[in-house]
Amino acid sequence: MAAGDIAGHAAAVYGESTPAACGSLRAPAPVSAVIDVDFTVPCCPVDPFDFVRVLDAALYGSNRLAATSALCGECSRNEGGCLYARGQMCLGLVTRAGCGARCPALGRACNGCAGLSPDANVGAARAFAASRGHVPERFDEALQMFNAVALAAAGEE
Structure with a gap:
């Protein structure tokens, strides 16, 4: 089931009695698709050191580049x-x-x-x-x- 198939997901969870509120749901999207994002903290759960690095960049304008290698x-x-x-x-x-x-x-x-x-x-x-x-x-x-x-x-x- 594709991520954008909201009706299919709702039917899988609720069956025949899908609540009316589910009709207004939209496909999931990253926050950056809705608002401008200056900083992100990768990983799940968030690594405390990465959080401090991003906070430092936000507060003090650090220019340390995020990792791009594999x-x-x-x-x-x-x-x-x-x-x-x-x-x-x-x-x-x-x-x-x-x-x-x-x-x-x-x-x-x-x-x-x-x-x-x-x-x-x-x-x-x-x-x-x-x-x-x-x-x-x-x-x-x-x-x-x-x-x-x-x-x-x-x-x-």
Whole structure:
């Protein structure tokens, strides 16, 4: 079910008796599509250090650039074995760096909560995941969780 299928989502939740209020719902959109946004704090949950960095930029005009590289570059699993080598699919190939790769460090695959890296090559990452035995559609579904709007903007829906 597509994110924009509000009627379908309401029917799945409420069945035949969809409340009238659901008729006025709009498709989800990022805050930046509704108002001008000067600063964003990536990741879910928000990293306290990133929050302080963004607050510093807002208060004092810091010009420190946000990370644009992919998460794999800062992943400690580079030393102990990539999660792909263990048969797990990980979105670190296309996720913005900056969180310290906490999830992979704990043996959990990156779910992309920091957002899509501006440097990401989604097509190559999808092909790599497929070469490691993962279904490309499953890769795309996982990527949609935190990146649906960024993927649409990049023409990668």
